[in-house]
Amino acid sequence: AQKVTQAQTEISVVEKEDVTLDCVYETRDTTYYLFWYKQPPSGELVFLIRRNSFDEQNEISGRYSWNFQKSTSSFNFTITASQVVDSAVYFCALSEAIAGGTSYGKLTFGQGTILTVHP
Amino acid sequence: GAGVSQSPSNKVTEKGKDVELRCDPISGHTALYWYRQSLGQGLEFLIYFQGNSAPDKSGLPSDRFSAERTGGSVSTLTIQRTQQEDSAVYLCASSTLAEPTYEQYFGPGTRLTVT
Numbered sequence: 001a002q003k004v005t006q007a008q009t010e011i012s013v014v015e016k017e018d019v020t021l022d023c024v025y026e027t028r029d030t031t032y033y034l035f036w037y038k039q040p041p042s043g044e045l046v047f048l049i050r051r052n053s054f055d056e057q058n059e060i061s062g063r064y065s066w067n068f069q070k071s072t073s074s075f076n077f078t079i080t081a082s083q084v085v086d087s088a089v090y091f092c093a094l095s096e097a098i099a100g101g102t103s104y105g106k107l108t109f110g111q112g113t114i115l116t117v118h119p
Numbered sequence: 120g121a122g123v124s125q126s127p128s129n130k131v132t133e134k135g136k137d138v139e140l141r142c143d144p145i146s147g148h149t150a151l152y153w154y155r156q157s158l159g160q161g162l163e164f165l166i167y168f169q170g171n172s173a174p175d176k177s178g179l180p181s182d183r184f185s186a187e188r189t190g191g192s193v194s195t196l197t198i199q200r201t202q203q204e205d206s207a208v209y210l211c212a213s214s215t216l217a218e219p220t221y222e223q224y225f226g227p228g229t230r231l232t233v234t
Contacts, residue, residue, distance in 0.1 A: 044227045108164070111161045112162070
């Protein structure tokens with residue numbers, strides 16, 4: 001069975017601080033996909049990134065960066081120079097591949113981390 | 120519209136009544152998912168549709184829950200004889216399942232309150 005753990009329930013930072021959100025996952029599959037979603041106060045889940053299990057390269061997108069380490073089953077998310085608009089609930093999620101390497105996308109979510117950025 | 124839409128946005132119902140929640144996916148998206156977000160359980164998968172078929176219903180919590188999809192588009196999630204523990208936000212998502220993006224686009228959700 002697959003499982004995603006986000007150990008940090010809530011994080012509070014002051015604007016311009018860097019913050020890292022942790023995500024640890026469990027899966028028996030060798031092919032899988034990892035995601036981060038943002039849920040702002042409006043409630044709609046917003047896709048941030050997808051990473052497949054074959055690609056361990058870190059990724060940077062503006063102030064966001066992701067560190068995927070297969071050896072520790074972690075997929076951590078860092079926001080550099082945080083802003084008030086980054087305040088949201090952030091979810092890490094896992095999707096396993098079915099035979100043949102494709103996946104129909106059923107997501108298993110972590111419990112979410114509530115990030116509050118104070119001005 | 121360009122995104123996934125859901126209706127109603129809010130629904131308050133009395134215990135024991137049936138409710139129907141609607142999802143309009145993004146046009147052309149063949150995959151459709153229902154999830155439930157509640158305080159105690161977080162975000163849980165309910166059911167997956169590929170076209171009009173539901174190959175994975177494993178997340179439906181009881182036989183009071185059912186869903187259908189017609190025309191490869193609109194989906195309806197029905198909860199019969201609602202219970203207070205059904206109170207949650209029900210989220211719908213759609214996807215093309217196309218590489219390389221392969222992301223699910225979520226709707227705004229329906230907040231269900233059972234009194």
